[in-house]
Amino acid sequence: MERKLIFDKDRGCRNSSYITPSLDIKPEEIFGGDMLREDLSLPDISESEVVRHYMQLARLNFSVDTNFYPLGSCTMKYNPKINEYLSGLEGFSRIHPLQREDDLQGALELMYEFQNLLCALTGMKAFAFQPSSGAQGELTGILMVRSFHEINGSKKSKVIVPDSAHGTNPATATMCGYETVVIESRDGLVDIHQLEKSFDEDVAALMLTNPNTLGLFEKDILKISRIVHERGGLLYYDGANFNPLMGIAKPALMGFDIIHLNLHKTFSTPHGCGGPGAGIVGAVEPLEEFLPLPRIKKRNKTFYLDYGSEKSLGSPRTFFGNFDVLVKAYAYILRLGREGLKRAAQNSVLNANYIKKKLEKYYQPAYSKQCMHEVVFSCSEQKKRGASALDIAKRLIDYRIHPPTMYFPLIVKEALMVEPTETENKEMLDYFIRAMIKIDEDTEKNPQKLKSSPHKAAVGRVDETRAARMPVLAHTGCGKHKKSQKT
């Protein structure tokens, strides 16, 4: 049976009565008819039907609460329920961003304290909370780099990223007006020679994530930092992979000048089908004044907003960013504390290495070294036998496991990137391992079964090529109401 769209469920008449209308003006008397809408083609459906519609949709979705979700580079850890409750408290959810500072003391205090904790964890001097995703954090950070160089009178034109970098890194460089220079990795790590060769005086910054997207720790990080700084550049930290280092090492000590942290990854806030998250940005002392405004400061016992710095790059977003995400991440840090954060980090690494160890006989790890919080396999052998990384990923859905990240990083052929996170238990990891081994067997015995998978999902293999060739991006059919119906 074809699933209906909400628009196909339109009843054409109904009284929702969520509000008490008070309609004592006639818009046509104020604006004249030419400005006004004649027809608003929204469906009218009863509440019970709306709820059922969305409940039925929800059940078609895999999620962290219902499925193992080892989507590499995304840190799909458990989202503590208490944090949802706390961010929903009236004192946090019913406040307006333009209220007076004395009405918002709790919110300002929370951000101030949160900043202190983050500074302790990372070694940064200060944080700005507006950036609402990792990519917006990168944009903010690289624009800070730009302002920094401009103020120092050195116009630079390039940003270096490793070939293993996430797509947002080069895309950010472009958005900030820089040319991207890609350096090749060596054994999965930054090639120091290449870096030295490429890092000329025109380079503004190196963008790096550590551990990198191959799940490997950049052990030469101090050397890298020295090269970058000696040549007048800045070192930017894409903090998407901070999870294994929480409470263990500080980005500032590695030499990073500006960093972003993805609160929706490392700090357990839920992903909401793609967002909202937060990509808050921190900076070490000399760069602090370039951070977005306002900054939150404390005088005596009062918290206030400081719009002071003239060097600030401005604002990448309205108001204070995704405040409810900040509340949840703050609560997470408090709840885990010093020891808990470190344990979480260690267990994320243990879980990934356990999977690596148990699967390495079957799937070729991209690099044989110990990994950090995620492990990248190459399914090239399986591909030769007739089933690609894509087929393997789709087959996992039949086991009710959300597939790992596929075909990323780009430098690994037929890549599957597995990030189990610390919040999965051994039984689940073993179940995943068994499924992967069974699938590997099937690449030999029954590759067709993999190629035609999934078999037990809500839909069969989805034709993405068709979607792109013949784009249908919105429902336009039968939504128009007949004029005769009163609005």
Next chain:
Amino acid sequence: MPYIPNSPSQIKEMLRACGVKSPADFYSDLPEEIRIKDDLDIPAGISEQQLKRKLLALSDKNRPLDKFNSFLGAGCYDHYIPAALSFIISQPEFSTAYTPYQAECSQGALQAIYEYQSYICRLTGMDVSNASLLDGGSALAEAVLMSARLNRRNTVIISEALNPEYKEVLKTYLKGHDLKTYEVQVSGEGKTDLSMFLNACDKDTSCLVFQSPNFFGVVENLIEIKKLFKDESVLKIMVTNPLSLAVFKEPSSFGFDIVCGDGQPLGGGLRLGGACFGFLAAKKEYLRQVPGRIVGKTLDSHGNVAYCLTLQAREQHIRREKARSNICSNQSLNALASAVYLSLLGRKGLREVALTSMSNAHYLRQGLSRIRGIKLTFSPLIFNEFVWFTDNAPQVLNELYKKGIIAGYYIGKHFNKYNGGVLSCCTEKKTKEEINDFINSLAEVLHGEKAYIR
């Protein structure tokens, strides 16, 4: 340890399987210099009970809007949110899933986003919508960058009456680009001066940015805009409050190319301005330059209808430095909430919300017009908010605050020349009593007397 399900014995067993003695062994590559020793300045963990106590105490230090008679708007609006909305979007399959990369196990999110896109197209009259951006400000910035990619020209003309927060975001996003921005003043009526706008236009003009209803609450003369700006090579961008589109004609009918803004008014709530999302819709000829995720309809291997992320060759994970934008994570759940909001309210319900807000705002404006010393120099063609002027506005606001009234947003903060201006907003939540209370109190503050309204 909270949220770590493995028992100590399981952990030991796994460590053994990995051939290491302790988790510290995994970190042998880390140089000594970067490690945290015993000096981590983070408190010890606390129980859930303690956490709740601590955050309750913090939240109690805020004064929620409900404690006041508030007329604050200015980009963040306090509308009524049906209980079913929160129920639906807190379903774990929506709240704890990520971007629906894997279509076969994400059909719920994909269909819901497809429906969201359809809703945005219906409200704006545009052909295509993306799956959301981060907020209204960055949506405008993306729209401007999109225009520059389309016609490769380098000036942007914006109206002075654009939300100042958006101007700031736009300025930030344009830092790395060779694009100049010109701001065109408003007329004495608080409306964009269209003739000045026309004068500012030349062969370098990439796009024109109007906001309607504008930051001062005034509905711009959209019919005139359509007549005056005929040059199709210059893109016309409209920033709007999507709720206003329940009353006003779809922007497509006024010749706009891109429509964007913040979806917060559609069931977003306050959350210190965090419950927002950017929407962006465009004519279909600009589809390839639209930034962000887009969901499309297709078929599965059995020939049944299915949905998936599409046209990804625009995006950073495929196109990298040539991508249309760097956006990756967006504000999906908030966008989804707006679709749920529209589904719950329906055609009639949404019009009621919009018209009631508008009625209340007009009622308030009329009430204020009867108070001596209050100047209403801006146009009366308003939607849900408007500016009134008085001498010593900050002091007046203070006096009202002492009476429990947040009268609005002091616009003198951003606009020197309007240093007596206050932007007051009404939603459908305002009762006549509350509005009368504001009017009477203001009269009292100014004249020490009661101005009796009705």
